[in-house]
Amino acid sequence: MRFFSDNAAPVHPAVLAALADANVLDTAYDGDAWSKQLDGRFSDLFDADVRALWVPSGTSANCLALAALCPPHGAIICHRDAHIQNDECGAPEFYTHGAKLLLAEGPGAKLTPGAIQGVLDATRNDVHQVQPHAISITNATEYGLVYTPAEVAAIGDLARARGLGLHMDGARFANAIAHLECAPADVTWRAGVDALSFGFVKNGGMSAECLIFFRPELADATLYRRKRAGLLLSKGRYLAAQILAMLDNDLWIENARTANAGATMLAEAAGDRLVNPVEANEVFLRVSPEEAARLRALGFDFYDWGPGEARLVISWNQHAESIAPLARAIARL
Amino acid sequence: MRFFSDNAAPVHPAVLAALADANVLDTAYDGDAWSKQLDGRFSDLFDADVRALWVPSGTSANCLALAALCPPHGAIICHRDAHIQNDECGAPEFYTHGAKLLLAEGPGAKLTPGAIQGVLDATRNDVHQVQPHAISITNATEYGLVYTPAEVAAIGDLARARGLGLHMDGARFANAIAHLECAPADVTWRAGVDALSFGFVKNGGMSAECLIFFRPELADATLYRRKRAGLLLSKGRYLAAQILAMLDNDLWIENARTANAGATMLAEAAGDRLVNPVEANEVFLRVSPEEAARLRALGFDFYDWGPGEARLVISWNQHAESIAPLARAIARL
């Protein structure tokens, strides 16, 4: 069993079926019947007038959002462990034309208003330093923690007070909502979020993520940037169809619940070994090298995550029966 | 019947089937079993050691190639009607960080050594002007003409003599090869081409094009650029599988032959109305506005292409029987 990454999981059958259903002649780019539904469907989901743009990757969703919120001579405050800082090969710098990421600290890759304020305080307000224009947070975080609506709102308040945009990297937004059991609006625009990278690929999709702007005017220039980046795929209906399939019947939230439940099962087995509370679909364990080796010998694959730690990620298709053997193995360590 | 664009066509069933076949757990990004086959499969096809990178769009293939061939302070010579100049919203400038396109003329969007030489001659060799570093040609061209191996080789010789890289935008490369009936190598690396955007989407694919480097070292930095641009999709196997399905059983060339045959049928019906010789899957007709209206009244859709001209594009799935009514209608005009 592989617990490397939710990117390794296959695609949900409903998504494949949606591709087949979309396999007809239609207008190119985003002029087709599927793409045209996105604004409306997400406006319904978020109970607000939003603009929803498909893109083929989470990195592109994140970086188009950042480019909409921060000029080339500005800065974006994010966590030291953020994906945009560590895992996108400088894509934020590419898309923003050289804006700077200013790094804040916090346990579990989670930012607080205090940590953000610390970065703001360390910045002189003169032309010799890049000035912060945006904050980017990740929900669920890189360490599987979930920001509550109140936590986001506290950051949103700070952002508003300082005139900063607020972006949420929601590569695992579904997992966060499955944990919070709140309305998607509560942890986004009602809490001050301007732009959300709504992830589907890790949650059963194939190649479509959705960039949501809660301030619709941010979409205007982004439409040009998306094209200019080579992201406006010519047969866009196959991306829109994936996303619509995920929204239909709340598949997105069902898949996330399954993955979260698997993680919770492992967390219970892990007990004191947990590095962080398990709130989404990632489990970070303290294991010695030889304990890790024993788990691997039993056929469980995962990443080492720094010395003496392991990361296990549960995917949408890993149900209780497939998790149980690993849970038992962990409990027996 | 719609003859707007080959981007409007659906996806070939074999491509959809390949997606289903690839729907298993595998390594993320391009570490999967499908992606790993690309270098080998294209090296076989081109009878050379090539590097093959999937990307989700033709624009991104073109612009990664240009960025590999031209520094930010350089220039790329292309035709005034090239897709990279007119239809990519400045993507070449984005990917190259501001290199300049220098425009040459020629009938049918086709470059000649003479036209290129004219641009070179007009450039002073000093630091006040951007210096040409690359040439980009499109085969088949935006007007459906096909460069022969000899024509490309003449440009390739000039490129070598002047130290310029040579890129081929092959959004309709399959149609060019179907017309030429030559080995793919003959019109590419044997003729001096360094990088090819090998298009599949217009030819029955869904969302995967392939960037081919005939000088393998050009791929090294491109791997970083691809990631940095948000183009390294996390479930890359679904892109690679599409491309492999197109290579299997020569589907790519079969599809192109079908489309080209349709265009030829229209060309024969069009006679003197042809603006350009028909060599691939595009037909440019001289039609008056009211003739165009008559065709549309019969249910045929297409783009106007400047005053008194119309563009008809034939797709992989438009066989003789579906073309015949349009051919008759054109003949009767």
Added chain:
Amino acid sequence: MRFFSDNAAPVHPAVLAALADANVLDTAYDGDAWSKQLDGRFSDLFDADVRALWVPSGTSANCLALAALCPPHGAIICHRDAHIQNDECGAPEFYTHGAKLLLAEGPGAKLTPGAIQGVLDATRNDVHQVQPHAISITNATEYGLVYTPAEVAAIGDLARARGLGLHMDGARFANAIAHLECAPADVTWRAGVDALSFGFVKNGGMSAECLIFFRPELADATLYRRKRAGLLLSKGRYLAAQILAMLDNDLWIENARTANAGATMLAEAAGDRLVNPVEANEVFLRVSPEEAARLRALGFDFYDWGPGEARLVISWNQHAESIAPLARAIARL
């Protein structure tokens, strides 16, 4: 005698004297007593509330202006022979992060509303093409012609109607004003100009040009861009002092009058040989290669400017007595 370029001329003694006067301890960058005078002095000169930023080169003035008026995914309309297109090594693309220059034609490097409209008409209003955001004109032009207030206003009206910014490259703005004998405001903001590169170096200065924003809010981000480009020199008082010395006693206009007068003297001697009317300090002559050789044999240096043409540029320090021998030599050809 050298008539190559007004950049070859020395610096006016008053400018050198101003450097000596400024040679005291003061605040770094632009916090000094000299730099702080610029906004006020230029507001007086232009009879409007302007922002005035020193920069060390005309290229940087031009490109900071363009970056203030055009986003990376936009386009700037300029003349095919504009300095920003031909002589700045892609600086506009560098500063704007890859905006495109769209080229219009017109005799004497002069744009007209009709030529600009032609470019606008050729641009589809969709995300596949970069959309024009600004127009850049040069006064006096690269061929020594001068836009009148009415001519600029006609372009300014078009710019306003289409929501485009308007930049004036005034590397030889002083020569234009000396010719027009109008208020500087008449040919700039009253005619719709948003930003002016006000040149001093060709007119007796050493290393300081001034970027003038007639819409003061455009300066805000430009202050960061100037720093970010390495243009915020640490001892800025020596740039500001040069500019102030040029403004004092109308030195800028006196110098330009001298240069223009020299050009007029040559124009009168040249008669039918003139390629363009002489309105500023440049003279373009039709001369055969052997005629050019005869002039050179007499000790006059100048550039060939295409086949059978020569460019002669008069500098601020070339008075009638030093021009007369050349005028006679031309008349005798």
Added chain:
Amino acid sequence: MRFFSDNAAPVHPAVLAALADANVLDTAYDGDAWSKQLDGRFSDLFDADVRALWVPSGTSANCLALAALCPPHGAIICHRDAHIQNDECGAPEFYTHGAKLLLAEGPGAKLTPGAIQGVLDATRNDVHQVQPHAISITNATEYGLVYTPAEVAAIGDLARARGLGLHMDGARFANAIAHLECAPADVTWRAGVDALSFGFVKNGGMSAECLIFFRPELADATLYRRKRAGLLLSKGRYLAAQILAMLDNDLWIENARTANAGATMLAEAAGDRLVNPVEANEVFLRVSPEEAARLRALGFDFYDWGPGEARLVISWNQHAESIAPLARAIARL
């Protein structure tokens, strides 16, 4: 007396005199008699074949060097307190087109091989992370410490072993050499430095710094980048003349000795109050807010530098007699 910054100091009379001497007609840009001497003069100074390019600011020297050493998708390792990180408004990101600065720690803003190795070790060698391509160190550092030849060589060895370029920000290079009393070559190319920003402005110059390439081929593309950035001033002889004046009679080292001597005098007076050893022309003192107020009441100006610390910078024109009153005041605190 002001001890704010060596940028606040006036220009040395010899530099002003050199401007007057250069005030003749000559070729524009860098084709003049002064500019042409730079390569030779610096090759003599460094006992090696170097390329020397004038630029108008330290920021531009630094960032042209970084752009020569690091591609857009790469990273540069520097100290957290480096000028390129904190005081250039993102100029490195602008010039490199979005390369990332990776920050290392160390007392006195000084890097060690160990600190650099720590950054290298934290970087995964895959396409998801920007890969280090260069190291940038500052000599003398932002806190007035000086790297010895052996210290630089240790970093140079690491750079070579890892295939990294090595840049030295020498805004106060003269002060470092005055302290080290070594050959300039010893602490630069002999120790593995590829590019040096050789500062003159803080040391008595007006508006000219020199970018030195010890690997001459690095200059080739930089000549285009310099133009493209608007840094190729049209009357370049006035920059070259400043630099040549500083080299003549070893003025550069004399000025630095004066400034260093002043700092040493203050250091002796300061005793235990010193935050760092004083090796160049900067003195960092521990002073309480009211002690700082007392010094200011006596007419001494300086920057607070974090809580309870003050920075005093000595300029080339502050001789012993002008330093003595401050030294006494510090001693009496």
